[in-house]
Amino acid sequence: MSRVPNGAPKSCMTLAARDVSFAYQRREPIVSQWSAEFVPGSMTALTGPSGRGKSTLLYLLGLMLRPASGDVLVDGEPSGRLSDARRAALRARAFGFVFQDAALDQTRTLIDNVTEPALYRGDDRIRAAQRGRALLDRFGVDLPSDRKPGQISGGQAQRIALSRALVTEPPILLADEPTGNLDPVTTEFVVCALRDYARAGGVVVVVTHSIALAARCDRELQL
Numbered sequence: 001m002s003r004v005p006n007g008a009p010k011s012c013m014t015l016a017a018r019d020v021s022f023a024y025q026r027r028e029p030i031v032s033q034w035s036a037e038f039v040p041g042s043m044t045a046l047t048g049p050s051g052r053g054k055s056t057l058l059y060l061l062g063l064m065l066r067p068a069s070g071d072v073l074v075d076g077e078p079s080g081r082l083s084d085a086r087r088a089a090l091r092a093r094a095f096g097f098v099f100q101d102a103a104l105d106q107t108r109t110l111i112d113n114v115t116e117p118a119l120y121r122g123d124d125r126i127r128a129a130q131r132g133r134a135l136l137d138r139f140g141v142d143l144p145s146d147r148k149p150g151q152i153s154g155g156q157a158q159r160i161a162l163s164r165a166l167v168t169e170p171p172i173l174l175a176d177e178p179t180g181n182l183d184p185v186t187t188e189f190v191v192c193a194l195r196d197y198a199r200a201g202g203v204v205v206v207v208t209h210s211i212a213l214a215a216r217c218d219r220e221l222q223l
């Protein structure tokens, strides 16, 4: 597995949280009046003890949850008043996600997992597959693309998850524990890929318990 460049965002966007608060159902607030700005070309680590709300915050930043108060601004535009459909469209256009433990769809082939965000966005199927294959190739995933996620290693799954997150060349890349449970070689590979993406103009936000990964980021925000 060699260190290789991994593309660049199609465009640059800023991301900001303004006084964001959130609670699940009627429980205690998990996030209270939290604000931060994320600029293109930067890689930020969100750190803190287990259960503090790091993943929740990532879902709020990625428009998968709606704040109870406050707002998330994507490229300066408040997202709070957008309809669900427009939020979904903005999410598909602006964000790539690497979920905790890769979270691949076990029922679909590897290439279908990778191309899914591009197809959801309405991209041409053949072009999406070409981009997906190029990413898998760049990330050294040398597997039959019709294989299913149940038949691969954790390190391969994480590189496939990264390919899926990058297939739309998103301006903003959000990653939840992208190096959890990986061997040192794959960890280094993933960290370099994330850093390269930030250097190429992406906003990269990473939730992590890894002190080593946080140290490789441009800044660390502790929750």
Ligand SMILES: Nc1ncnc2c1ncn2[C@@H]1O[C@H](COP(=O)(O)OP(=O)(O)OP(=O)(O)O)[C@@H](O)[C@H]1O
Binding pocket: 024, 025, 030, 048, 049, 050, 051, 052, 053, 054, 055, 056, 057
């Ligand atoms: N869907 C949910 N419904 C209700 N409570 C939830 C839900 N998801 C998470 N929580 C609770 O919200 C709190 C914050 O969870 P979250 O996963 O955001 O924390 P975290 O800092 O990412 O934790 P970890 O480092 O262990 O992954 C926890 O107490 C968790 O139990």
